[in-house]
Amino acid sequence: MTPPGTALLEVEGLRKWFPLGSGPFARLGETLKAVDDVSFRMRAGEVLGLVGESGSGKTTLGRTVLRLTEPSGGSIRFAGREITHLSRRALRPIRQKMQLVFQDPFASLNPRMTIGRILAAPLIIHRPELSGREREARVAEALALVGLSPGHAARYPHEFSGGQRQRVGIARALMLRPDFLVADEPVSALDVSIQAQVVNLLLELRERLGLAMLFITHDLAVVAHISDRIAVMYLGRLVELAPAAALFGTPRHPYTEALLAAAPVPDPARRGARILLQGDLPSPTDPPSGCAFRSRCRYAQAACAEAVPMLREVRPGHFSACIREELALGLPR
Amino acid sequence: MTAAEPVLQVDGLRVRFASDAGAVAAVNGISFALDRGETLALVGESGSGKSVTSLAVMRLLPPPPVCEVGGRISLAEAEGGVRDLLALPEEAMCRVRGDRVSMIFQEPMTSLNPVLPVGEQIAEAIRFHRAASRRVALAAATDLLERVGIPEPRKRLGSYAHHLSGGQRQRVMIAMALACNPEVLIADEPTTALDVTVQAQILELLRRLQQETGMAVIFITHNLGVVAEIADRVLVMYAGRAVEEAEVATLFRRPLMPYTAGLLASVPRLPEAGCKGREGVRFAAIPGTVPDPLALPSGCSFHPRCVHAKPGLCDSEVPDLEDAGPGHRVRCRRWRAIDGS
């Protein structure tokens, strides 16, 4: 295990560009910059929340960091080791230490396998020395961890509701006791009472096992509770990166402010008092020049069109990619 | 047809699945009425039967013996009177489905055709129910994609589902469900995969469409923030039964069933300014697990997780759904005692 506090993951200038070659509607030679020039570091045991608009590249970033999607540029170091260009074979022992919880629990579970077999599969591949009995015990333990009963092991995915399947997905990711988890919308499909349990469980696992997590979600309230730091992504780039309290207390990027304003308030008496973000999400193949958010930003100026704003440290540990550093953002609450 | 008459009424709906391990009673006698223009939120634990209830209304459950459906689902007719959807031949149901009653599914990836461009899929739905040319249908599809906030809709007509992000797929599903201006829209977790700015836009869009068309909406969600934003009434489900029903303001102010109260307590809220951050923060979670549908607890299905449960009282008989005030129904043996405390 990597000692807590040391750099576990170092991502530098990471890119994933998709060429959009074929199809009658595509223009030739167009590229979609799903992840563009993204840099960040994570310490062992740290939880980094990743939020952003649908299509902003969160899933692609998570998958590229795990080398489940090949990067188009940049570098990834895991536990001090450069893994950007490692072969599949060389990657295999490292893979055990980095796991993914999928966004879509329906597509990711083999319908012909029992839950028990789905959970045992990673052990059979990576831990062949375990006996059948030991495997069964680990499966039962994992089921209990995610709030299912041992009896569920004999059942098939189609017999489960959406939320139950997502818990199986989390259990599967934990089977090899990883150091690093990319959790892609892991609790979005769960109803709140179980969401709370799972978030608490992930926090507990983090404390007990030193599990570091890249926690992808569109639910700001969840991310607020679970993250040490939060990264905000917009059209393939990080626009803000800050400790959780700073991000919610004093956001520095107008997009973050808009996100906070749009979050639904669980109080029917405060319904509809909302500033809606105007305008459409620009085409990811043809983002606005300069700051990609400027087409929807209420603070945009002519200068915003000129150059892509770089992430700059505006306060110790607080990074923002907005040229209007003087803005006093926040929420009228 | 009178405006006061509900557009959809569900009476004593029961759904049982046969499985190798025994019969699963997924829905155990659910009843509710939906008025025109109204939004009813269905909330509840995962596995409580929300999706199965909506699939029953859509008549999309597998046929017997795999799945047995009982009860009545009455859709109001334009000429007056109602028709029972459960008694309709499949052919007639095909005409209702996607036209008068349509649904946004929980899993966009399994309900979009992977080999057909999304524009064609929307156009196909329009052409099935309306005698429209391909050109007109595609133009309507472009319009719909724009209304649900897909950038450059004309270009996206030719995209395949797997080229879209999760949120974009869900928006395509919404466009498809709205294609024929349905009277009843069932939205099964329609904004769960969306980020908040788009969610806020979609909720606004649904509200606007509702005002324009008088469409009624059954909105399934586990996000009580969204419920607070959009619902007129809320039906809380647990283990296949309705356990509480009330106007949205009443439910948030005075939840009577301990499960409802637990849900409200576990809603994640944005931190207030000046909070200390993550350290040490735990969510208030309801303890325990979802009951196994094959071995439902005796009496109140919630009793093993309930802090108010009394042995001998809560575990003996299934509590009745009792009136607790105007439009407020609750299924709990102890609601009076809990309400007073």
Ligand SMILES: Nc1ncnc2c1ncn2[C@@H]1O[C@H](COP(=O)(O)OP(=O)(O)OP(=O)(O)O)[C@@H](O)[C@H]1O
């Ligand atoms: N295989 C692919 N080919 C072409 N484009 C792709 C591919 N995979 C993703 N994209 C595009 O890359 C962008 C980022 O997609 P991604 O799924 O990473 O977004 P996301 O932030 O996870 O969104 P969501 O919140 O909706 O899940 C989107 O515009 C998407 O359409």
Ligand SMILES: Nc1ncnc2c1ncn2[C@@H]1O[C@H](COP(=O)(O)OP(=O)(O)OP(=O)(O)O)[C@@H](O)[C@H]1O
């Ligand atoms: N095809 C099926 N065969 C057997 N059981 C099923 C089937 N579909 C659903 N069930 C069972 O019916 C019950 C209700 O499931 P349903 O999908 O309606 O839950 P839900 O309330 O929508 O949950 P979620 O919030 O997780 O989507 C569950 O116990 C589930 O296991």
Ligand code: SF4
């Ligand atoms: S009936 Fe009993 S167990 Fe059920 S919710 Fe009420 S107090 Fe709790």
Ligand SMILES: [Mg+2]
């Ligand atoms: Mg994603």
Ligand SMILES: [Mg+2]
């Ligand atoms: Mg469901």
